Amino acid sequence: MNSFQRRLFSTTVPAASKVVITSGLVPKRLALRWLIKSLKAEKRTMVNRRRLESLYAACSHLLLPDGSFVECGVARGGCTAVMAFVARGQRPVWGFDSFEGMPALTEEDEGQGKKAVGVVAAGPDGLQDAQRTLDRFSLAHKSVKLVKGWFEDTLPHYATQLEPIAVLRLDSDWYKSTRYCLETLYDRVAPGGVVIIDDYHAFIGCRKAVDEFRLKRNIHGPLITTDARSEVRWQKV
Numbered sequence: 001m002n003s004f005q006r007r008l009f010s011t012t013v014p015a016a017s018k019v020v021i022t023s024g025l026v027p028k029r030l031a032l033r034w035l036i037k038s039l040k041a042e043k044r045t046m047v048n049r050r051r052l053e054s055l056y057a058a059c060s061h062l063l064l065p066d067g068s069f070v071e072c073g074v075a076r077g078g079c080t081a082v083m084a085f086v087a088r089g090q091r092p093v094w095g096f097d098s099f100e101g102m103p104a105l106t107e108e109d110e111g112q113g114k115k116a117v118g119v120v121a122a123g124p125d126g127l128q129d130a131q132r133t134l135d136r137f138s139l140a141h142k143s144v145k146l147v148k149g150w151f152e153d154t155l156p157h158y159a160t161q162l163e164p165i166a167v168l169r170l171d172s173d174w175y176k177s178t179r180y181c182l183e184t185l186y187d188r189v190a191p192g193g194v195v196i197i198d199d200y201h202a203f204i205g206c207r208k209a210v211d212e213f214r215l216k217r218n219i220h221g222p223l224i225t226t227d228a229r230s231e232v233r234w235q236k237v
């Protein structure tokens with residue numbers, strides 16, 4: 001990195017401005033580093049840098065099949081922005097969220113995370129807030145779609161319309177939501193596609209949902225830990 005680039009990427013842009021980070025003039029690794037730094041500095045994601053980088057790596061893998069990037073649990077849109085950054089309008093990107101806060105826990109969650117129930121991660125204008133994250137970094141291509149609603153209401157409809165999924169990222173924390181997303185979307189994941197579970201090591205219910213689902217469906221592909229405190233992924237064969 002030369003001194004100009006060092007200066008450029010050691011800063012974040014003023015909150016009011018909108019920036020183009022995919023101009024092709026800037027090396028992609030540098031643009032990514034800058035995007036992640038800005039998303040974190042502006043609190044547009046709850047996900048840490050390690051997981052954002054791992055998301056980038058999964059989405060930009062050379063052998064990834066054709067298809068869309070899908071996130072269930074968007075909140076303020078930081079991870080969806082990273083997906084859109086990789087897709088560059090060449091792949092559809094879908095983000096699903098109630099934008100109304102976390103649903104109630106079930107007994108499988110064993111009380112974990114009860115403080116978050118009803119908390120709206122993205123604030124009162126959740127959908128618009130997530131949209132602003134995409135706009136801000138000029139990532140709101142028309143192939144990037146945010147869908148508001150409870151998974152139980154939206155996914156059955158969209159699951160039949162979605163293109164095959166190349167990367168499915170589940171970040172909805174609790175047992176019921178994680179299980180529901182897997183039951184509804186896993187068959188849409190293309191062979192060679194990647195499933196990322198943000199909260200596997202963080203929430204008992206999430207882990208239970210994934211373990212039960214994999215057992216039921218005879219999925220033996222190794223679960224790879226990408227963040228020891230939180231995230232795993234596996235590749236569909």
Ligand SMILES: C[S@@+](CC[C@H](N)C(=O)[O-])C[C@H]1O[C@@H](n2cnc3c(N)ncnc32)[C@H](O)[C@@H]1O
Pocket residue numbers: 044045046047072073074075076077078079080096097098099100101102103121122149150151152171172173177
């Ligand atoms: C931990 S946050 C997602 C964080 C986000 N990926 C990021 O980059 O910061 C979890 C989100 O899942 C959503 N969510 C959880 N269960 C849901 C359900 N059953 N239907 C719709 N949205 C749900 C919540 O509204 C919340 O915004």
